[in-house]
Amino acid sequence: MERTHTSLRRGWTTGSCATAAARAAWNGLCGGEFPDPVTITLPGGQSVAFALAAHGHEGDGAWAAVVKDAGDDPDVTHGAHVRVDVRRGPPGSGVVFQAGDGVGTVTLPGLPIPPGEPAINPVPRHMIRTALRDVAGREPDVVVTVSIAGGRGMARHTLNGRLGIVGGLSILGTTGIVVPFSCAAWIDSIHRGVDVARALDLPHVAGCTGDVSERATRALYGLPEEAMLEMGDFAGGLLKYLRRHPVGRVTIGGGVAKMTKLAQGFLDLHSRRGQADMTRLADLARDIAAPDAVVAAIAQAHSVAAAFALAQQAGFPLGPAVARGAWxxxxxVLAGCDCMLDVLLFDRAGLLVARYGPSPV
Known part of the structure; x- marks a missing residue:
């Protein structure tokens, strides 16, 4: 498996694993033998081989399974058994996809796959069709059922429920490759959440950094679940997509530390991207006329929360200025987007510390 420049091992998407299993199963149904390893072609043209975990014939069909290797990425589906069953379909039916156990079904509009269809994304569908055509010499008439053992439980750790994907996981992938710590699946889920909200004509969406700020924001505005975009640390990923796909009103909510980083220009709010600049926070305290002793204490504070507490005790709260800066x-980022924007700051208990807006961008 290829390693990145940081020596992290890349992995395979569920779409690649399903494609390999589908090709092996179809070969087993057509010729009686299951190639192991089985080779497929990724969207970028690379040929890669997968070992089969198991295979067999069942009734009038055949099946094969591949264990997903996500490389060094902390992917919830790492180690999952991706199984594909194939059986011949009626003449002229082409390739028909079905969701087996552990694979979800789409129920809301706005996703690349319409409601009622199994949550197998367009690129994996194309990869599977291509792999089957390579075996048959033409697109066959076949029913393809994709299953993931334990997929229902794994899906609880994804954003699928909020996107209206019920019953299990999605079969994902655009390149076939998982890049470690790229968080591409999370950012893609944020984008799909915006798509669903727009398809439902929701006038107001909210992106929050975590569960506490999300619950508080939702309670404050009475927003439906579909309006809540699980932004996490990816403020830039959400805001840049909203600039191209606007919603009438956008709320950004988070704890004081994350919102301080946003106010200081961070669009990735994760700690690995750097810490809030306490000197700049002290300068902000000076700007609101805090005494020199308070300014100096904030500059030496061990955390943003401690700095906020110092300023609050001195009667010079930082919240409103940070909210304004984050806004x-x-x-x-939203420049050119016709929308209203507001920013909310919460403490660790979910109590509102400060807000700015809503105001037009």
Whole structure:
């Protein structure tokens, strides 16, 4: 398996695993033998081989399974058994996809797959069709059922429920390759959440950094679940997509530390991207006329929360200024988008510390 420049091992998407299993199963049904390893072609043209975990014939069909290797990425589906069953379909039916156990079904509009269809994304569908055509010499008439053992439980750790995908996981992938720590699946889920909200004509969406801020924001505005976009640390991923796919009103909510980083220009709010600049936070305290002793204490504070507590005790709360700065950063990303924007800051208990907006960007 290829390693990145940081020596992290890349892995395979569920779409690649399903394609390999489908090709092996179809070969087993057509010729009686299951190639092991089985080779497929990724969307970028690379040929890769997968070992089979199991295979067999069942009734008038055949099946094969591949264990997903996500490389060094902390993927919830790492180690999952992706199984594909194939059986011949009626003449002229082409390739028909079905969701087996552990694979979800789409129930809301706005996703690349319409409601009622199994949650097998367009690129994996194309990969599977191509693999089957390579075996048959033409597109065959075949029913393809994709299953993931334990997929229902794994799906609880994804955003599928919020996107209206019920019953299990999605079969994902655009390149066939998982890049470690790229968080591409999370960002893609954020984008799909925006798509669903727009398809439902929701006038107001909210992106929050975590569960506490999400619950507080939702309670404050009475928003439906479909309006809540699980932004996490990916403020830039959400805001840039909203600039191209606008919604009438956008709320960004989070704890004081994450929102301080946004106010300081961070669009990836994860700690690995850097810490909030305490000197700049102290300068902000000076700007609101905090005494020199308070400014100096904030500059030496061990955390943003401690700095906020110092300022609050001195009667010079930082919240409103940070909220205004976070709003300005988000506004700059949304530039040209016709929408209203507000920013909410919460403490660890979910109590509102400060807000700015809503105001037009």
């Amino acid at each position: 300005a950063c988000a506004r700059d």
